[in-house]
Amino acid sequence: MENKAEINLARKGIEKLIAYVPGKPVEEVAREYGITEIVKLASNENPLGTSPKALAAMQQILPSVYMYPEGSSPALRERIAANYGIESDMVIFGNGADNILLLIAQAFINEGDEVIIGDPTFSVYETTTRIMGGRVLKVPLKNFTYDLAGIKGKISEKTKIIYICNPNNPTGTIVYQDEVAEFMASVPENCIVVFDEAYAEFAQKTNFPQTIQLVKEQRNVLIVRTFSKVYGLAGVRVGYAVGPKHLLGVLNKVVEPFPVNKVAQAGALGALEDQEFLDEVMRVTEVGKKYLYQEFTKMKMTYAPTFTNFVLVDFKRDAEVITKKLLERGIIIRPGQIWQLPTCARITIGTMAQNEKLIAALKEIIKE
Ligand SMILES: Cc1ncc(COP(=O)(O)O)c(C=O)c1O
Known part of the structure; x- marks a missing residue:
C-alpha cells in the first residue's frame, strides 16, 4: 500500500x-x-x-563547527583556480562529485533533452538525467574504452550534454588528448561536454587530455573532480567542477547555500599540501x-x-x-x-x- x-x-x-x-x-x-x-x-x-595533513587540519577545525561554513569554499576555490591558472569564479565546490553531477543536471537538462553516455559507465549520469526528465542515449564501449566516434554519430539537435568519464569507471580505460581534440572539433556550440575526471590524478603520466585548455577557450566544457579517491576523503564528501564563467554562473544559481561542510573544506585544503x-x-x-x-x-x-x-x-x-x-x-x-x-x-x-x-x-x- x-x-x-x-x-x-x-x-x-x-x-x-x-x-x-x-x-x-x-x-x-x-x-x-x-x-x-x-x-x-x-x-x-x-x-x-587519509592524508595525515588532511586529518590534522580536520581535527583543528572541529571546535568551530557550531558556525556555518563559508558557502562557496573560497580558500579551496582559490587554490584549485591557481593550480589551473584560471580565475576562482571558474570553480564550484559541492558535497562530493556526485552532488556536482546532480547540480549539472538540474542546471542544464530540460525535459526531453538528450544526453549521451558510454556503456558501461558511472551510473550517476543516467540517474541525474532521468530525474530531470532527459533521455539517455548509450554508446557501447569499444575495447572497454569510450567510443568517441560512436558518440559523435549520436549527436543531434536534441543533444544537451555528453558525459565522458575519463578514466572510465568501471573499466579504468582512458581516451587521449588527440582523440578528445578531434572529437571536440565536431561538438556543436549548444551542447555541453562534461569530463568526469574523478580518477585523473592516477593517469597523469600519460597523454591525458588537457581539458582545462578547452575551458580557457570558453568551450561548453565542465571538468568534474573529487577529493574522494587519491586524497582519501570519500567520507567527508568534497568534489568540484571547473568551467567557463558562462556555465559556472548557471551552476551557482542552483547550488545549495552550504554544500561543503567546514570539516571537509579544511580536510581538502590540508590534503592539497600533502605531496x-x-x-x-x-x-x-x-x-x-x-x-x-x-x-x-x-x-x-x-x-x-x-x-x-x-x-x-x-x-x-x-x-x-x-x-x-x-x-x-x-x-x-x-x-x-x-x-x-x-x-x-x-x-x-x-x-x-x-x-x-x-x-x-x-x-x-x-x-x-
Ligand atoms: C567516475 C566517478 N565520478 C564521480 C564519483 C563520485 O565521487 P564523489 O565521492 O566525489 O561523490 C565517483 C565515485 O566513485 C566516480 O567513480
Missing part, C-alpha cells in the same frame, strides 16, 4: 528509476558474516586512508597494479589495463559466485552484473597485504 502511494506521487520518469546500490559497507559484511577482519575493495577508496602522501598513494597503486596483473594472468583471467586505482578483471566464470565466496572470507569486491558483465568484477587496488589476501582467496576459490 505504502509503495503504491509513493509511485503515484513521484514525478514523471522517476517511478522507473532504480536506487543506487553502493559497494557493500564493511559494517554490513561484519554483521552478515560475523567476520571482524574485512578488506573492502569495492568502492575505490584509498587503501592508505608526500600523494606520491605514496601513486607508488602503492602502481606496485599493486603490477602484482594483480601478474596474478590474474597466472590464473588465466584477463583484465582491462587500468589508469585508475581499480581493475576490471574477467574471472571467466560467474562473478556473483566468486564475489559471494570472497565475502565469506571477508573480502568485498564489485561484481559486474550491474554493467552486464556477468563474468567480470571491479576490484580496488589495495595495499600489498590486501592484494595478497585477495589473490590467496581467489586461488582457493577457483580450486574448489
Whole structure:
C-alpha cells in the first residue's frame, strides 16, 4: 500500500528509476558474516586512508563547527583556480562529485533533452538525467574504452550534454588528448561536454587530455573532480567542477547555500599540501597494479589495463559466485552484473597485504 502511494506521487520518469546500490559497507559484511577482519575493495577508496595533513587540519577545525561554513569554499576555490591558472569564479565546490553531477543536471537538462553516455559507465549520469526528465542515449564501449566516434554519430539537435568519464569507471580505460581534440572539433556550440575526471590524478603520466585548455577557450566544457579517491576523503564528501564563467554562473544559481561542510573544506585544503602522501598513494597503486596483473594472468583471467586505482578483471566464470565466496572470507569486491558483465568484477587496488589476501582467496576459490 505504502509503495503504491509513493509511485503515484513521484514525478514523471522517476517511478522507473532504480536506487543506487553502493559497494557493500564493511559494517554490513561484519554483521552478515560475523567476520571482524574485512578488506573492502569495492568502492575505490584509498587503501592508505587519509592524508595525515588532511586529518590534522580536520581535527583543528572541529571546535568551530557550531558556525556555518563559508558557502562557496573560497580558500579551496582559490587554490584549485591557481593550480589551473584560471580565475576562482571558474570553480564550484559541492558535497562530493556526485552532488556536482546532480547540480549539472538540474542546471542544464530540460525535459526531453538528450544526453549521451558510454556503456558501461558511472551510473550517476543516467540517474541525474532521468530525474530531470532527459533521455539517455548509450554508446557501447569499444575495447572497454569510450567510443568517441560512436558518440559523435549520436549527436543531434536534441543533444544537451555528453558525459565522458575519463578514466572510465568501471573499466579504468582512458581516451587521449588527440582523440578528445578531434572529437571536440565536431561538438556543436549548444551542447555541453562534461569530463568526469574523478580518477585523473592516477593517469597523469600519460597523454591525458588537457581539458582545462578547452575551458580557457570558453568551450561548453565542465571538468568534474573529487577529493574522494587519491586524497582519501570519500567520507567527508568534497568534489568540484571547473568551467567557463558562462556555465559556472548557471551552476551557482542552483547550488545549495552550504554544500561543503567546514570539516571537509579544511580536510581538502590540508590534503592539497600533502605531496608526500600523494606520491605514496601513486607508488602503492602502481606496485599493486603490477602484482594483480601478474596474478590474474597466472590464473588465466584477463583484465582491462587500468589508469585508475581499480581493475576490471574477467574471472571467466560467474562473478556473483566468486564475489559471494570472497565475502565469506571477508573480502568485498564489485561484481559486474550491474554493467552486464556477468563474468567480470571491479576490484580496488589495495595495499600489498590486501592484494595478497585477495589473490590467496581467489586461488582457493577457483580450486574448489
Ligand atoms: C567516475 C566517478 N565520478 C564521480 C564519483 C563520485 O565521487 P564523489 O565521492 O566525489 O561523490 C565517483 C565515485 O566513485 C566516480 O567513480
